[in-house]
Amino acid sequence: MATPPSLSPEQRAAALEKAKEARAARAEVKARLKMGSLSLADALGSDDTNIGKLKVVSLLESLPGVGKVKARKVMEDIGIADNRRVQGLGAQQRSALLSALG
Template identity: 55%
Template sequence: MGVPPLSLDQRRAALKKATEARRERAAVKVALKQGETSLSEVLASDSEAISKMTVRSLLESLPAIGKMRAGKILVRLDISESRRVRGLGIQQRRRLLESLTSQR
């Protein structure tokens, strides 16, 4: 079963929605990097765009956490590399927040 053909208006609406989601995710990453928001606030958000971010991408947006450290955190907490924010369980969220607050 293939993707149903979209009308021009449907395609434009989908592109607009995707662009807005990318902008929102980028704004959240910048806010995390600059310390304007916290990881707990982001995880508590009910935004669809944020819920579709990978946990790895979210971790890499934090100050002093790069690709290597984010990978090590995911391995240590037994979180899949491809896990999205919405896919985190309650215990995974708790361990993630505890792990990052204890390191600082």
């Protein structure tokens, strides 16, 4: 296994801060989905990198009325892998998700 690059303390602090901001942005997207201020169609159609880096299962579980079991069942029926991220979905997978849950 390759060793990670050695970073200076300043570079490490900057990387940690950037990761913290990305996690906060993804949490905010999931909260908006749960409240209903962001629809599944808008999320799937968005070109926001924070939405694109969310795992599909996490996005689906954030929807009202969709839990872990239903999210995984829908993904299995459509043929989406558990580790797939939103940015990696194809057009047919997006439309299948919208017809199943949208």
